[in-house]
Amino acid sequence: MFVQLLGEHFVHTALWAGAIAAIVSGAIGIFVVTRGMSFAVHAISELGFTGATGALVLGVSPVLGVLGGSLLVGLVLGLLSLRGRERDSAIGAVLAFGLGLGVLFLSLYRAYATEAISLLFGNIFGVSDAQLRNLAIVGGIVLVGLGVLYRPLFFSSVDPEIAAARGVPLRALSVAIFLLLALTTAEAIQVVGVLLVLALVITPAAAAQRLTGRPTLALLLSIAIALVSTEGGILLSLAKPWPTSFFITTISFAFYVAARLLDWSRGRQSRLISSPPRRMWALR
Amino acid sequence: MATPTGPRDRGRGLEVSVVRVDDLALRFGERTLFEELSFELERGELLAVLGPNGTGKTSLIRILLGQLAPSAGRVVVEGCPPRERCHRIGYVPQQRVFDRDVVLRGRDLVQLGLDGHRWGFGRLSSDGHARVDASLAEVGAEAYADSPIGRLSGGEQQRLRVAQALVADPVLILADEPLLSLDLAHQRGVIDLLDARRESAGTPVVFVTHDVNPVLHTVDRVLYLAPGSWAIGTPDEVLTSETLSSLYGTEVDVLNVRGRVVVVGTPDDQHVHHVENGH
Numbered sequence: 001m002f003v004q005l006l007g008e009h010f011v012h013t014a015l016w017a018g019a020i021a022a023i024v025s026g027a028i029g030i031f032v033v034t035r036g037m038s039f040a041v042h043a044i045s046e047l048g049f050t051g052a053t054g055a056l057v058l059g060v061s062p063v064l065g066v067l068g069g070s071l072l073v074g075l076v077l078g079l080l081s082l083r084g085r086e087r088d089s090a091i092g093a094v095l096a097f098g099l100g101l102g103v104l105f106l107s108l109y110r111a112y113a114t115e116a117i118s119l120l121f122g123n124i125f126g127v128s129d130a131q132l133r134n135l136a137i138v139g140g141i142v143l144v145g146l147g148v149l150y151r152p153l154f155f156s157s158v159d160p161e162i163a164a165a166r167g168v169p170l171r172a173l174s175v176a177i178f179l180l181l182a183l184t185t186a187e188a189i190q191v192v193g194v195l196l197v198l199a200l201v202i203t204p205a206a207a208a209q210r211l212t213g214r215p216t217l218a219l220l221l222s223i224a225i226a227l228v229s230t231e232g233g234i235l236l237s238l239a240k241p242w243p244t245s246f247f248i249t250t251i252s253f254a255f256y257v258a259a260r261l262l263d264w265s266r267g268r269q270s271r272l273i274s275s276p277p278r279r280m281w282a283l284r
Numbered sequence: 285m286a287t288p289t290g291p292r293d294r295g296r297g298l299e300v301s302v303v304r305v306d307d308l309a310l311r312f313g314e315r316t317l318f319e320e321l322s323f324e325l326e327r328g329e330l331l332a333v334l335g336p337n338g339t340g341k342t343s344l345i346r347i348l349l350g351q352l353a354p355s356a357g358r359v360v361v362e363g364c365p366p367r368e369r370c371h372r373i374g375y376v377p378q379q380r381v382f383d384r385d386v387v388l389r390g391r392d393l394v395q396l397g398l399d400g401h402r403w404g405f406g407r408l409s410s411d412g413h414a415r416v417d418a419s420l421a422e423v424g425a426e427a428y429a430d431s432p433i434g435r436l437s438g439g440e441q442q443r444l445r446v447a448q449a450l451v452a453d454p455v456l457i458l459a460d461e462p463l464l465s466l467d468l469a470h471q472r473g474v475i476d477l478l479d480a481r482r483e484s485a486g487t488p489v490v491f492v493t494h495d496v497n498p499v500l501h502t503v504d505r506v507l508y509l510a511p512g513s514w515a516i517g518t519p520d521e522v523l524t525s526e527t528l529s530s531l532y533g534t535e536v537d538v539l540n541v542r543g544r545v546v547v548v549g550t551p552d553d554q555h556v557h558h559v560e561n562g563h
Binding site: 030034147148149150151152154155158159161162163164165166167168208209210212213214215218 | 349350351369373375377380382385386387388389392393396397399400401402403404405406430431432433445448
């Protein structure tokens with residue numbers, strides 16, 4: 001049965017779609033985690049949901065709605081370019097209002113609720129060939145964008161004060177990362193759904209961050225963890241008919257817990273063996 | 285008043301100035317932070333910018349960095365306004381501790397000082413690697429250059445910041461309270477690094493500090509920004525009861541206690557930090 005399914009076209013499509021979303025999410029995740037934008041990711045994906053329900057009401061493709069909703073919110077949050085607590089509360093306010101709109105749209109949309117359910121929790125096996133092509137195009141745009149912006153984006157994420165002194169355009173980069181994030185979120189929604197986007201964008205990067213201090217290695221690890229979680233989740237859901245999203249989130253969470261444990265035990269070892277403790281980290 | 289070491293004469297006037305500040309003014313709405321501020325900075329010179337909070341010390345640094353436009357007047361660094369970014373300016377900020385988990389090693393921080401503003405992924409050339417290594421060696425940070433930066437001590441992080449400022453071979457170094465929250469040994473270390481740089485490469489340094497004592501032995505001139513007025517000159521000229529009294533328009537005493545300068549009686553109470561910080 002499992003082997004038989006592996007030959008099916010829709011399974012191949014799902015695996016490709018998952019791979020694209022995972023690579024893009026894992027890559028942007030490092031920047032998101034470094035800039036402390038986890039809550040923004042959540043907001044953008046939830047408002048992608050609002051966009052999707054709005055699109056359903058209008059009779060347009062929900063994928064377009066997701067894209068429109070998340071891009072709009074990404075643009076607004078990027079332009080505000082807030083930091084710290086102010087950003088948290090602004091996002092909270094926007095998020096609540098957007099979800100309220102989503103509830104309204106959902107009540108106006110009287111057709112099948114399954115569309116809405118699959119947006120919330122993902123429906124990777126429902127990805128069509130046309131959607132897969134779009135996923136690839138949007139994913140390519142995000143990766144090229146991240147590649148072009150890589151150094152100044154990284155500089156402004158880890159060390160904004162010096163980056164600004166060096167003439168790095170912080171505000172423009174803030175808008176850029178939010179727009180790229182909006183595109184990524186719209187991708188990830190089609191795989192894991194609105195509520196679980198964090199599993200692809202945040203969890204792998206957060207785990208990678210615990211494993212290494214090297215920026216490029218962290219980027220590659222984050223992509224790898226996202227890939228293994230997604231593809232593993234898809235394959236497991238073929239073997240056992242539980243939701244794919246459950247498997248994906250579970251695998252990525254397992255990576256996160258393992259990374260934390262590893263980090264913790266390394267810290268303990270170094271405290272036991274040598275003082276000052278941090279010397280141990282030079283080995284990484 | 286006597287300072288532990290006299291002002292140094294570096295043959296001023298023989299060389300062309302690196303920084304020229306002409307008739308500079310900065311106002312925020314009704315408030316004037318400073319006006320008619322003019323001075324020049326020569327190669328190898330260390331200028332300490334002193335004064336109470338809110339007199340525009342940090343704003344002056346931001347103008348020199350080209351991040352803030354002055355209300356009037358102009359600034360030229362080696363013949364070019366800082367806003368046009370034709371020269372590398374090294375900047376050492378206040379010590380701000382990195383997140384424990386940030387994915388960044390000391391080596392990466394220094395490298396960002398070299399190429400962080402360039403587009404693209406970019407691989408560092410072998411020359412670039414050599415410069416990063418040399419900078420790390422210059423500040424004595426080789427031992428912890430490959431550790432995650434968030435797990436280093438404040439003093440170690442600040443040394444890396446100095447390396448980051450030096451790696452691009454700047455024409456000018458701006459340091460904004462770089463000693464804040466460092467212990468004495470690390471304060472000393474940071475000062476010595478900046479001092480060594482100006483000795484070896486002639487890079488002038490503008491050093492904003494609320495406490496002149498840690499740098500007193502190495503300062504050439506002092507720019508004292510008081511609310512609404514300023515004075516510039518050697519420490520012997522500026523840090524006197526007479527000068528500061530006329531700056532503040534009230535009786536201010538400058539005492540010399542065991543080789544440390546202590547300012548007493550400024551209207552701004554926070555300003556007794558000269559005393560509080562006297563170790």
